[in-house]
Amino acid sequence: MRPRWRRQALPGFGLTFGVCASYLFLIVLIPLAALALKSATLGPAEFWNAVASPRALASYRVTFGCAALAGLVNLVLGPLLAFVLVRYRFPGRKLVDALVDLPFALPTAVAGITLTKLYAPNEPLGAWLASLGWKVAYTPSGITVALIFVSLPFLVRSVQPVLEQLDPDIEEAAATLGAGRLTTLWRVVLPALWPAILAGFALAFARAIGEYGSVIFIAGNMPMVSEIAPLLITGKLDQHDYAGATAIAVVLLVTSFVALIAINLLQLWTVRRRSADTR
Amino acid sequence: MSAHLPRKSSVALRDPRWLRWSLLAIALAFVALFLVLPLLAVFGYAFEKGLDVWRAAVVDEEARAAIRLTLLVAAIAVPLNTVFGVAAAWLVTRYSFRGKGLLVSLIDLPFAVSPVIAGLIYVLLFGKQGWLGPWLADHDVKIIFAVPGIVLATTFVTFPFVARELIPLMQAQGGDEERAAITLGASGWSMFWRVTLPKIGWGLLYGVILCNARAIGEFGAVSVVSGHIRGLTNTMPLHIEVLYNEYQRTAAFAVASLLALFALLTLVLKQIVGWRMRRIAATEPDA
Numbered sequence: 001m002r003p004r005w006r007r008q009a010l011p012g013f014g015l016t017f018g019v020c021a022s023y024l025f026l027i028v029l030i031p032l033a034a035l036a037l038k039s040a041t042l043g044p045a046e047f048w049n050a051v052a053s054p055r056a057l058a059s060y061r062v063t064f065g066c067a068a069l070a071g072l073v074n075l076v077l078g079p080l081l082a083f084v085l086v087r088y089r090f091p092g093r094k095l096v097d098a099l100v101d102l103p104f105a106l107p108t109a110v111a112g113i114t115l116t117k118l119y120a121p122n123e124p125l126g127a128w129l130a131s132l133g134w135k136v137a138y139t140p141s142g143i144t145v146a147l148i149f150v151s152l153p154f155l156v157r158s159v160q161p162v163l164e165q166l167d168p169d170i171e172e173a174a175a176t177l178g179a180g181r182l183t184t185l186w187r188v189v190l191p192a193l194w195p196a197i198l199a200g201f202a203l204a205f206a207r208a209i210g211e212y213g214s215v216i217f218i219a220g221n222m223p224m225v226s227e228i229a230p231l232l233i234t235g236k237l238d239q240h241d242y243a244g245a246t247a248i249a250v251v252l253l254v255t256s257f258v259a260l261i262a263i264n265l266l267q268l269w270t271v272r273r274r275s276a277d278t279r
Numbered sequence: 280m281s282a283h284l285p286r287k288s289s290v291a292l293r294d295p296r297w298l299r300w301s302l303l304a305i306a307l308a309f310v311a312l313f314l315v316l317p318l319l320a321v322f323g324y325a326f327e328k329g330l331d332v333w334r335a336a337v338v339d340e341e342a343r344a345a346i347r348l349t350l351l352v353a354a355i356a357v358p359l360n361t362v363f364g365v366a367a368a369w370l371v372t373r374y375s376f377r378g379k380g381l382l383v384s385l386i387d388l389p390f391a392v393s394p395v396i397a398g399l400i401y402v403l404l405f406g407k408q409g410w411l412g413p414w415l416a417d418h419d420v421k422i423i424f425a426v427p428g429i430v431l432a433t434t435f436v437t438f439p440f441v442a443r444e445l446i447p448l449m450q451a452q453g454g455d456e457e458r459a460a461i462t463l464g465a466s467g468w469s470m471f472w473r474v475t476l477p478k479i480g481w482g483l484l485y486g487v488i489l490c491n492a493r494a495i496g497e498f499g500a501v502s503v504v505s506g507h508i509r510g511l512t513n514t515m516p517l518h519i520e521v522l523y524n525e526y527q528r529t530a531a532f533a534v535a536s537l538l539a540l541f542a543l544l545t546l547v548l549k550q551i552v553g554w555r556m557r558r559i560a561a562t563e564p565d566a
Binding site (some may be wrong): 010011012013016017019020023024028029030031032034035037038047063077080081083084085087088090092096098099100101102103104105106107108110111113114115117118124148149152181182186201206207209210211212213217230233235237240242245246249252253256258260 | 293296299302303305306307309310313314315316317318320321322324337358360362363366367369373374376382385386388389390391392393394395396399401402403404406408409410422430434435438454457458461467470471492493495496497498499502503508515516517519520523528531532535538539540544545546547549550
């Protein structure tokens with residue numbers, strides 16, 4: 001039995017509960033409820049017209065397509081970078097490790113104007129790419145570049161701690177049993193990383209579909225071609241079309257919630273399957 | 280951390296040389312292209328036309344107003360979220376009650392909301408055609424297109440940062456020292472100031488640094504509620520947008536270089552504080 005002082009209740013339940021509940025309601029829940037209420041006041045036809053107009057549909061294609069593409073690039077390169085940072089020793093490793101957080105620390109507007117200028121057709125890098133037939137700035141490619149920058153840390157930082165905790169004995173066992181190094185990495189290390197990779201991907205995707213500041217400068221913002229859904233929201237707000245803005249916002253919100261919930265379920269399922277396997 | 284690294288002696292875990300070099304080359308090329316190049320470019324573009332042009336853009340009246348507003352907004356939003364973060368972490372890690380799982384998910388909710396939507400919800404609530412708009416107009420209170428709206432939107436966007444850092448830390452630390460303090464007759468507040476706060480200090484600072492960085496740099500949410508009134512409701516990121524769209528590109532990059540400098544400072548502080556936290560965690564007996 002635990003000693004008596006260990007069972008002592010700590011003070012502050014009422015105070016912290018009161019602070020948390022009221023602050024959460026004031027800042028987060030009541031404003032979000034305003035969004036839900038507003039969308040409830042739209043008739044089904046009005047909602048559908050706003051959500052499924054050709055221009056809105058094109059903006060979802062751009063937003064979700066570029067976010068998925070950026071996520072896939074980071075899905076490959078993020079874990080690779082994490083692996084290099086955890087397993088290899090090279091000069092400047094600590095610096096590179098710290099730099100991975102740059103996209104979290106650098107304001108998105110700063111990233112936006114800088115990437116735009118770097119990839120603009122009248123600057124060296126942009127001109128060189130354009131001469132290869134690849135226009136980056138003011139096209140969906142530019143949006144993807146900005147989203148790769150913004151979502152890069154998610155995949156590195158979700159995989160890194162798992163790699164650090166990975167038991168080297170399993171890899172040694174694989175090697176002892178005759179597996180080549182590449183086979184070991186592919187069949188032993190990578191499967192252990194999948195849940196973390198997927199979680200990182202979901203976070204990156206959810207962040208990328210809502211991203212605004214880093215994208216609007218480089219996107220060119222041509223309706224039907226390079227206009228992202230968040231920009232459509234601000235455009236409708238500028239025209240005082242609150243209903244239209246709310247409808248698009250609901251689509252974006254539901255998509256990011258679904259992505260995050262799907263990943264949670266998938267992770268739960270992998271953990272269950274793992275523990276069933278080891279039994 | 281180093282305890283989990285593969286032992287140097289284990290030949291089996293050593294990757295073949297060609298693999299090492301190619302993975303390293305790909306990773307470093309990725310970092311160079313996507314992180315180092317943009318970072319250097321900000322400063323390159325800012326000083327393109329010399330130090331005087333840079334200085335003129337930074338000391339400009341509107342730039343100074345934007346800097347003041349940005350600092351003011353952070354000075355309100357960050358302390359609010361810090362107090363909330365400490366209270367939430369204490370509540371979640373020290374008591375069990377119904378709905379705790381829901382509370383933890385709700386704390387994370389703002390991370391899943393697009394910044395533009397974070398601005399939109401306040402417009403729907405306080406805007407001219409919003410739910411409370413007519414009442415606010417009658418009482419001559421301006422929230423949207425004014426400073427209070429910017430503070431609210433920033434607070435929403437930075438809401439989870441401090442709580443998210445503290446919850447795992449305080450969970451790992453446990454409450455035995457606090458229980459001992461209470462048993463020995465300490466009051467609730469003196470327990471908090473003399474036991475809890477010193478215990479969580481570095482973790483709290485870590486969360487505050489992240490929260491502050493996001494508060495200073497927030498663009499989407501603030502852009503929706505600000506109205507872009509020069510000298511009044513333009514924060515630094517919005518001021519950069521205005522300059523950039525008016526083709527005052529060098530001036531835009533000059534102000535941007537201040538924010539980039541601040542981002543570098545954030546990374547350095549984060550590294551130092553993170554290192555202190557790991558060292559303390561390593562010296563704790565049952566960590």
